Amino acid sequence: MSKKNRKFLATTVTAAAVAAVLAPSVSADELKFTDVSDTYADAVNFLVGNGITKGVEDTKFGTHQNITRVDAAVLVARALGFDENGKYKDAGFTDVPDRAKWAVNALVQNNVVDGLSTTKFGSYDNLTRGQTAKLLANAAKLPVNDGVTKTKFTDVNENFAKYVDALVREGVTKGKEETKFGANDAVKRGELALFLDRAKEHFGFFDLFVMHTNDTHAKADMGPKRATAVKELRSEHKNNLLVDAGDVFSGTLYFNEFQGAADLQMMNYMGYDAMTFGNHEFDLGSSEEGHKALASFVKNAKFPMLSANLDFSKDELFIGLQNNRYTSDYSNGIYDGIVVDVNGEEVGIFGLTTEETPTISSTGEVQFANYVEKAKEAVAAFEARGVDKIIALTHLGYNDSLNFDNDLELAKKVEGIDIIVGGHTHSELKDPVVSNEFDAPTIIVQAGTQSKYLGTLNAVFNEDGVVTSFGGELVKVGDFEADAKAEEILAPYKKKVDELMNQSTGVSTEVALDGGRDSNNEGNSSVRHNETNLGNLITDGMLATAKTINDKTTIAMQNGGGIRASIDEGDITVGEVMTVLPFGNALAIMELKGSEIKAALEHSVSADLRDDKTGLKESGAFLHVSGLKFEYDSSKPAGERVTKVEVSEGDKFVALDDAKTYFVATNTFTAAGGDGYDMFGKAYADGRVSEPGNVDYQMFIDYLNVLDKVAPAVEGRIVDVNPAAAKTVAE
Template sequence: MTKKKAFLTSAVTAAAVAAAFAPAASAATPTFTDVAPQYQDAVNYLVVNGITDGLTPTTFGTDLHIKRVDAALLIARSLGFSEKSPYSKITYKDVPARAQWAVAALKDAGIMDGKNSETFDPNAPLTRNEVAKVLVNAAQLGVDDTVKSTQFTDVNSNFAKFVDRLVEFEITQGKNATTFGATDAVKRGELALFIARADGLLNYYELMVMHTNDTHAYLEKAPYRATAVKEIREFYDNTLLLDAGDVFSGDLYFNLFKGQADLPLMNYMGYDAMVFGNHEFDLGDDTAGHKELADFVKGTQFPMLGGNLDFSKDPAMKSLEIQGFTDTPVVGKSQYGTILTVNGHKIGVFGLTTVETPTIASTASVQFLDYIKSAEAAVKHFESKGVNKIIALSHLGFDDSVRYDNDIELAKRVEGIDLIVGGHTHSELKEGYVSNVFDAPTLIVQAKQYGDLLGTADVIFDKDGHIVDYAVELIATNKDTFEADAGAAAILKPFADAVAAKKAEPTKAVAEVALPAPRLDATNTTDSVRANETLLGNLIADGMLATAKSINPATSIAFTNGGGIRAGIDAGPITVGEVLTVMPFGNALGILELKGSEIKAALEHSVAQFPRENGGFLHVAGMKFEFDPSKAAGSRVTKVEVMENGAFVALDDAKTYFAATNTFTAKGGDGYSMLGAASAEGRLSEPGIVDFQMFIDYIESLDKVNPTIEGRITTIGN
């Protein structure tokens, strides 16, 4: 993990402290008769930017001591805190109504406290010691707790570290070489000067956003992720941990525990929010609704976000839905969005789930609403609350089919979203993606899949809530980079033991013959899973086709890459562990809409390297083809037939077919650019069913597992 503690200072403060401050050119410059030249620019800056007013149209009160309550108002406004935002209720009984929001904001942020739990002492003058502490806290400059004294003899040990830091940044200086004037009351002009000098520090806020997506119950690496999260929290003051959906479906941890293995680990790590992914709806029932999902939501110690979802007709989920936004997170419930408070700063976070979900999951009676309108409503709501830092927690997909929705389109069409934390497409955005369609940028991040990576987005906001700088890093969470967190490992152990036992169990299927996955070597020079039709390749392709047909009955063919078949299966009872060894990557089902000509081009690519082995060699179902390896690559396929109404007929180059494959191949893996292009054009549907589970379900449905070589792939010529 690359630690960037000095990121804020290096990116912003050095330049800000050196830069001259100036009022907005469009505002009228005030004229006060009592402002000395050394204070003029600072006073103008505060008044022009709406931070404070003069005492009268011609008098600022430069030499008057400023009260603690008035200082709180100035500091809160300088930091960009809004009077509209919801803050914690203060216990001080002496704060006037006009300043309660400012005092509450500063207390929430740990910037300014009262004299005790019940008294703020609003009319007392603010001392120079106090202003040093307040400004250092406000600017998040950090202090060295070992500093107990300074060059100034009148600064006691309680304030030394704050004065030391403020002087280091040249925001103030002593009355002379040895005297700071520690207990002197600060004048209005002096505070104006301090705030103006610190403007470059006060107007920026650094937030470290950690994020995961599409973990799919792959929990073996969760203890390493827990360690990474702890280390980052120790290193950064302001952090969030978000999940962009698809915790459900994938590994055996889900098949056995239906989300209840993920839940205690996510609670332990302290996730701040999660959006519903499409796979969270895989177990829906038309009558009972989403019982397993409801059990998961009820156990969360963080809010679930469904900004474009309507659960009102779902029997299991309707009681767990808040149809609207919440000012503070409501855990164990679904809400459109919520306001997360991080050291006093309000962050608006809302969720979006792909509207493609009803076509690729069992959504039952859950309604999916327009994602653009839902996002616009979220931005409008947060802005009405005075919240200007807005995050979309998205399970739309980074560059998924625009006919449904995706993050790039969201950033283009909805103004006001600063950060999109995404999932669904399993995209590895190593450097993030920035959309500059509007005046303020939108940063999009995503952290691949299966808990392999912890995404981090270290972002700096200005006072208007716009991102002015950022650093993105995807951190590998495994034993090579982190020690396993003991607490997380203890939580995982009983679930891991059950999974290990399950892997040793036989499926309900028995292989009547051995199903090898041969590779060429010194003793085998003829048969290869990466060059020839094989029993196991046929069986896997048949299972893929059968599953795809259950989702889209128009699917007529299937093909799967030989490189994804990593081992064979012995004759006899087939264990779960064997299946996972055959297909260890957790590839998911995809259904492509292709022209016959594109299918033929894919088959040409499949056999282009024959007789050499090729991981992209395709095993097929619902079709058969012949090729002549003596011809030039790209012109080898001589005949292609597809099954229609129980008989094979010639492939029609102009006809459209639905073809099942895995999403790796569908998106252009192994050099299948023609498939990748179709996917990019929005002709790919991703039901998301994982290959090993699809295979197990299929072989368990057969009367016997006894595939044969059927001449699906035939070589002709020499």
């Protein structure tokens, strides 16, 4: 069944958000209700999001107000989907107001409720908890045992016992105390909201809890804590899925040594339901063994790999592994999409991988097809099977360059996708984002990188398979205790990695590499306010890597805040490199005008002057550079300090041309506007940033190993022409 012409009951987002194409999610209590605590928030979201109720006032839900029998009848009738304009037999009650006759008549006609007498419904009487049990048990068609005449609750009489028993068995309520149900107590609006929310699946709604990861980049050491988070959340949400949006490969010594095996052990233990391919899954394609490690990953995974737009048929390593179909009959292997049975409800999941991959990784014989066309085929395939809850598991990037693809564009171009679980851009979407391009919404989520977060999304579908309310957050993995069994599984891998951390890179430096700050360099040098030999070495390595991907790249920039330590003269260990560059920042290549580069350099040297006026105070935004040199005067006002900029052109330096376009390498943090680089952020938003994703410390190690000797120097790439600063340097 197509979702065309269905309407999104979007009261979980503001009116402005509904009118907009894209908006962050907003919970009911964030919207307007000042009396909705965390206890009631999800339930109120469900009711408001599905148009079952509003509130007693614009800013009050009336959580602690008693609800009358007639108002409760209206809520239950709406939850059951009865039409306010429908024709129902008159129940004959004289005390039902006109606004609610449809609801009471519908409920009576369907044997959900009766009156207090043949002519009186008791419209304005408070609904009691005993009456609520009967009302909900009938409405939800719960399995009622007529033989039950009493319960453990001493205040429940024979008339209500079987209904209370049914609600307790279904987990709708427990009772107020161990032996007290509160049968004669008036029900509050908040209480009824909780009851209806807990019984919603019996009214045709489906509550799906999606746990998701992406771009974990071989952070296998976070696996034990992630396992605990998954286990705890799974126990709290019976209708759950656990999926990964790609780039498990590349980024730490776990990958360098075990090529995905350690991460796969963790994922198998956690019970992932599906994963899609990221660009880094193809990093080994140009090696002597090609994609052997990736094929092994697919074979040994206890979950399917999904990608509707990849064709592995020309690579012999994947013979027998790819199934070009959408199916509920799956095991491991590669599928276009799968139909997952989640407690009796069918959920379709398909995968997409960025078409940028062949330009930023080593795909070999693997072929890529257009993501929009394949997504439309996937939706059609699922709908033809009667599957109306559809998830796209993508490695496209949330807002990546439209020269290739991204999730925002996918949501705009393809109707019928309910949820997009994304990766590639390392976006920390702390709140889900909703696209209202079509009548039914598409919810977009992504969970950062490095296994820092476990993403969560709780989506409620109505009986037509449309998301009607939702909420989500990024759960910090580091806040959980490690799972003992997961630690046991990881132990042999960790032992080897710990040994490697103390292992030499195979390279020695002839000079100390300065990554210090004023506090440990006696105030004479800091990676946060002046050129250092380590900053030069890092940016040279970044530029060398970027050139292998885009040979037009001529400049590299590294924020000083990303350089965290120095390296002593002598042997360089892997552990030392990872201490210098601990964040695992990835490579980005920006397409910038000379004027934007000039503006970035102004921002780089915009920190306040030191008290003695001899130079700048420390700033994490200070840029180290390669392929470029510039002069500035720290004595001038911020924004007017850069006096000269030259870029490398062949074997000489020439003046920066404001109108010319340059390709500039940096890390993804800075490229996305981190450290206040708004001009980079604009280029990112414009789609002028490519993210090949090579990890900084690995680029650095690789570069060290191609040098004849390691003896970088301060070369005058960044010069403060402030006379006071020059005098200090001379001294």
